[in-house]
Amino acid sequence: MIEFINIKKSFDGHRVLSGVDLKIEKGLVTAIIGGSGTGKSVLLKHIIGLIKPDGGKVIVDGEDIASLSYSELVRLRQKISMVFQNSALFDSLSVGENLSMGIKRHTRLKRSEIDKEVSRALELVGLKGIEDKFPAELSGGMRKRVAIARALVIKPDILLYDEPTTGLDPPRAESINKLISGLNEKLGITSVVVTHDMYSMFQVADQTAMLYDGVIRFYGAPEQIAVSTDPVIREFLKSASGCKWLFNYNRQEEEYATAQI
């Protein structure tokens, strides 16, 4: 669904991505993990053409992003939604207005049809009927759900999440993770989740890609990264948040492996 081919990107002579190759499969939840400042958000922004690569290609749904005209890019972007790290809601607008802004601008739907789409999106995130509330009246977890609902209004094929659980306590983080995998399954979309939280990664990911030193150091199932013998990956997992659980998991694996011998 999304393919990065040898993507290179520097800012002011500082190399962030030095040849990223990665295929993101249709219909799955793919997590992108890596330390802070390794370029995870930069990579995500390449998918919607918010950042352009210095070298290499980004192919989305069969189309090379760099070759598209402005109007073609706008059309492609209507298939992709992004949930930004800080939720990026407008505090002076109601929830309903926050959700309807995008489709009002990009479609010719009637008011009643727009209202229906907004209501459907809120229902999908478990917040039916809160159109008239304002962001300031909501908890962090609810704001995140509203941000996800706003991304769903356009019925995207691809949903990108940048650190969706940052700032949430563990039970709220867990319910957002369940929502992300539930939506992926229910709507049959492709999801990409950038996270530095390994517990979240294990909850949501079908596949995991780890960005390290400008390239993809690991790609595979979460169970595989947990038992990786690559010293760089071991070190990262040890220092990453949410790993206590992971290391218990590893111990079980090791005990199992030992029992097999």
Ligand SMILES: Nc1ncnc2c1ncn2[C@@H]1O[C@H](COP(=O)(O)OP(=O)(O)O)[C@@H](O)[C@H]1O
């Ligand atoms: N628009 C930008 N202009 C200049 N530098 C940027 C820009 N976006 C990101 N960077 C730099 O790229 C590096 C990777 O950033 P980012 O992708 O946000 O990391 P993270 O993995 O934490 O999401 C950082 O050093 C950051 O300062």
Ligand SMILES: [Mg+2]
């Ligand atoms: Mg980031």
